[in-house]
Amino acid sequence: METDAVFGMEDMRQRLKMSMEVRKDEIEGRYRRQRKELKALQQEIHWMSLKKKRLYLHCEKLQAKYEALLRRTKFEPGDKRSPQLFIAKATREREAMQQEGYHLEQRVQEVQQEIQALEAAVEDVKEANELLRHSHRSPKMKGLADEQLQLKTELEQALQMLHERQRLEQSLLNDVTGLESSLQNLQSENSTVMECLKLLEEQVDIACKEAEEQNLKYKRAKAQLCRLAKEIKNSHGDELEKINKEMELAEFGETASDALYKLKTLASEFPDYGKIIEDGIVQAGITVPYAASSVRSGRSSVASMSSRPSSRSLMPRRALSSSGSARSSRSGSVLNLEFNSEGS
Numbered sequence: 001m002e003t004d005a006v007f008g009m010e011d012m013r014q015r016l017k018m019s020m021e022v023r024k025d026e027i028e029g030r031y032r033r034q035r036k037e038l039k040a041l042q043q044e045i046h047w048m049s050l051k052k053k054r055l056y057l058h059c060e061k062l063q064a065k066y067e068a069l070l071r072r073t074k075f076e077p078g079d080k081r082s083p084q085l086f087i088a089k090a091t092r093e094r095e096a097m098q099q100e101g102y103h104l105e106q107r108v109q110e111v112q113q114e115i116q117a118l119e120a121a122v123e124d125v126k127e128a129n130e131l132l133r134h135s136h137r138s139p140k141m142k143g144l145a146d147e148q149l150q151l152k153t154e155l156e157q158a159l160q161m162l163h164e165r166q167r168l169e170q171s172l173l174n175d176v177t178g179l180e181s182s183l184q185n186l187q188s189e190n191s192t193v194m195e196c197l198k199l200l201e202e203q204v205d206i207a208c209k210e211a212e213e214q215n216l217k218y219k220r221a222k223a224q225l226c227r228l229a230k231e232i233k234n235s236h237g238d239e240l241e242k243i244n245k246e247m248e249l250a251e252f253g254e255t256a257s258d259a260l261y262k263l264k265t266l267a268s269e270f271p272d273y274g275k276i277i278e279d280g281i282v283q284a285g286i287t288v289p290y291a292a293s294s295v296r297s298g299r300s301s302v303a304s305m306s307s308r309p310s311s312r313s314l315m316p317r318r319a320l321s322s323s324g325s326a327r328s329s330r331s332g333s334v335l336n337l338e339f340n341s342e343g344s
Helices: 002-072 083-136 139-235 237-269 271-284 297-307 309-314 317-325 328-343
Strands: none
Touching: 237 271
16 A cells, blocks of 8 residues: 555656646746747837837928928918918019129129239239349349259259150160060070971981982892893893884884874964964874873883783793882883993
8 A cells, every 4th residue: 555655646746747847848938929029019119119200300390391481471460371472472582682692793793803903903013023123133143043044944954854864764675675585585496496407407317328228229229120131131132122112113103193282282272373284294194193192101112012922921030020020111211221221
């Protein structure tokens, strides 16, 4: 029983504690709400007080305007206040103001005339004082005054010369800076040119070496070609002479056809001489070609050589291999030159 009573009291204590916390939270929430409401009321009171002050000021201004109007329109108790009366009063006031302005303008003109007269009198007094000063001035004072004027003019001239010299110095400094910049540019260009020259010298050295190598190769090829030409001439001299003659005839034919084609073009360009050229060609019994010969002598010689199987079969294997590695036109022309030189 005692334990039940203890547990019951403990439960009651917990319930009371929880209810106290809930009540405390409710009180705090109500306190916060009341503070917010109080703050809102204070702001509203402040705003209303400001509005009240503005209204008071506005009322005071209206009251002052009303009093000013009353002061301007003073009437006796029995007078009538009509718009015509106000208009007449305003016109009278305007006329009075215009009259006053006219009088003031006349007064201003009089004062201006007096001022002009006073200025003229002051000028006269200044001239009289100047004449009196000059009359009482000693020769020494005059000399000093003249010297002062001369020194003043010299000072102005010296200042002007100084300004001119300063401008000249500034222009010279600008020129010097420009020349220095141009000198720097020239130095940079010189350095780049020297680098380019070095590169070109290196390239020239490389080209000279390559040219020497090519000359050696050319000499070896020429010696080999001469040796082959001698061998071919010793073995097949008659056949080569026939081939050379055929090559010469083909070249003559090509040159003749080219000349005839050129005559044809001249006849077409110059119709006056065209008839004479055509008559000469017809009398000679020559047929004019339709186009210039595009085949060169070297190619015709190679063609003639290739058209003869006997000559190709008679050439040794060494000559065939060397001629096959080179171009046909160049080999034919070189052989022709070698044979002609040896025959001569």
